[in-house]
Amino acid sequence: MKIGVDLGGSHVGVGIVNESGKIVIKKEQDLVINDKGEEEIKQYIRDVIIYNISDVLRTVGSPMCLIEKIGIASPGKVKGNVIKEIYNLNLQEFDLAHDLEEYYGVPVIARNDAKCAGIAEKQYGALKDYSDAVFLCLGTGIGGATFYNGKLIEPKRSEGSEYGHMIIQKDGNPCKCGNKGCFETYCSMKAFKKSVIEKFNLNENVSSKQILEFVLNNIHDTVMENIIDEYVDNLVLGISNIVNIIEPEVICFGGSFVHFKDVFYSKLLNKIDKAQYRFDTPKFVFGKLDNDAGMIGAVCADNI
Ligand SMILES: [Zn+2]
Known part of the structure; x- marks a missing residue:
């Protein structure tokens, strides 16, 4: 089972993506940042993602061990699987992929969101x-x-x-x-x-x-x-x-x-x-x- 994470400037989306590139189920949650500090925001985003992945798994009745890989689409610059900067969230050097990899014990890939969207259109959509x-x-x-x-x-x-x-x-x-x-x-x-x-x-x-x-x-x-x-x-x-x-x-x-x-x-x-x-x-x-x-x-x- 593959889990896609869409990290936006103001919300997080999490979904199960099947072998045909279709989203089987997804959950979305708005991010409430207020006056949180940088480390607090990082922890909060990790918590929101983990909570929503659990919620998605619960809905379809699947255990966590069925997750094979997780992909993160992130705004801003991503280099070497690390999110270098998200301007809207005022975050730098966010190693979200590593944190989720440790938590779930599966490969996690982070990429810039426009690259991810382009890849999806190339593989399944208008650019096929x-x-x-x-x-x-x-x-x-x-x-x-x-x-x-x-x-x-x-x-x-x-x-x-x-x-x-x-x-x-x-x-x-x-x-x-x-x-x-x-x-x-x-x-x-x-x-x-x-x-x-x-x-x-x-x-x-x-x-x-x-x-x-x-x-x-x-x-x-x-x-x-x-x-x-x-x-x-x-x-x-x-x-x-x-x-x-x-x-x-x-x-x-x-x-x-x-x-x-x-x-x-x-x-x-x-x-x-x-x-x-x-x-x-x-x-x-x-x-x-x-x-x-x-x-x-x-x-x-x-x-x-
Ligand atoms: Zn510019």
Whole structure:
């Protein structure tokens, strides 16, 4: 039995993933961090994961000894199976894989969540039939995964494919990575939502679903059109760089961007058609596995 763990900035998901890449059962829990210190947060996350794994096992009536492996999809940088940094949770050097390995006595693999989601789409989803592909995850930040000849590109030293930190504007928006003008400061869904909230004076705590409804209801408003046009212009700029360097057959969009397909897609195709590449325009597809992609990819990571 394989257990996938999806560690997000504000929640944890745990599920049993079967041999066909389907989630048999999953449990999710919001993380309540408040003013906990770093070590306290690490312990709390371990406890939440262990509690939810027990809960999942109890529900299906399986003993713990049937677990064969555990995969963790984590935000931020993961190197040598150690989570190096999660900005949203203010964590560094979190050896969660080692801790769970000791507790369960089975192999535990940790990987960046965008890589996991890309692997899942490559193995079971929208990228299944492609060989040279880029998975571009547009959500709170921008993550990516690159495949050549059907294999995930994995540099020796870390994970690579950090498309979100490709600089598209000199002296541009400050990024959490310390640079300025990074792709994700213009084209993450967080950046898009921030523009809408600011330009229309919306409540900061508005949900993604409410933002989407608001955008669709005001899609012909001039201010909204300008926000969307600017977003898509920057997206095309980033995609053009990716195409010129990687020459993928296909680019697959993942993350919450998928839910905004009706807002962006026709404008994107229109502007992409006018962009200048060194190579043929790739196909564009949307992830099929939605929020489950990270959890699924976390356990099939060594099959690619
Ligand atoms: Zn950056």
